[in-house]
Amino acid sequence: MTSPTHESPSAPLHPPTARPGGEPSGTPARPASWLSKIGWLVLIWGGSVSALGLVSLALRRFMQAAGLTP
Template structure:
């Protein structure tokens, strides 16, 4: 029987690295989409004030 303060060891599942890679890809894709959205807004603003063709 374990002591109350003893941490329980769990084996890392084989698909654990897939989840980590999945999160990495998800965060990367979200950041790329956010940069694209900011660029689109800046392009609209620049066109509206006559700074872009």
Template sequence: MNARLWLGRIGWMVLIWTLSVAALGVVATLLHYLMRAAGMH
């Protein structure tokens, strides 16, 4: 039971980390395209 609880917690941490990295990638890509559109390249 205790190992299952820890696996669940680690799973949630990995999921949140993955989503946050993906969100940062999306924001960086959007900023890249906005800067290109503004003539900064």
């Protein structure tokens, strides 16, 4: 049984690719604006609150079906 050959550790895993703007991928990306960050925060918070509400509604329905709540 032969062992697989490995590339040297200094070789990149993937060849460099260009971004849509034509910039090489080694350049840092432009930081997101504060409005974008706040938007994502609100979106994730709203989604988590909605999910928690749906779970509590489902539990309430199961408890009502079992006769545990009026």
